[in-house]
Structure formats: C-alpha cells, structure tokens
Amino acid sequence: MRIKTRLSCPCGAGITGSDEDDLVEKTRSHLADVHPGMNYSRDEILFIAY
Structure with missing residues (x-):
C-alpha cells in the first residue's frame, strides 16, 4: 500500500x-x-489524498 502524503483541497x-x-x-x-x-x-481524508 502506498503512503499518501498530499491532498488538494477544493478551495x-x-x-x-x-x-x-x-x-x-x-x-x-x-x-x-x-x-x-x-x-x-481519517478514511475520508485519505480517500481524497494522494
């Protein structure tokens, strides 16, 4: 499994x-x-993270 460390907020x-x-x-x-x-x-945040 790849560790996700970035997220782009819609804002x-x-x-x-x-x-x-x-x-x-x-x-x-x-x-x-x-x-x-x-x-x-946590799961929702990681779902949209990359």
Missing part, C-alpha cells in the same frame, strides 16, 4: 504531511481554520 490549498498521520492532522487543522463545520474522518 485551492495544497496540504502536505510527512506521513498519513501528519497529513490527517494538517488537513483537520486546515478545515477548522478555513472551513469551520466541515469534519471528515
């Missing part, structure tokens, strides 16, 4: 993590700061 932000845990943490932080009320599970 145009690019999020990069050092590993999947870091990517999920940074994505959740981005969502809280820029898109309040939008909550995604």
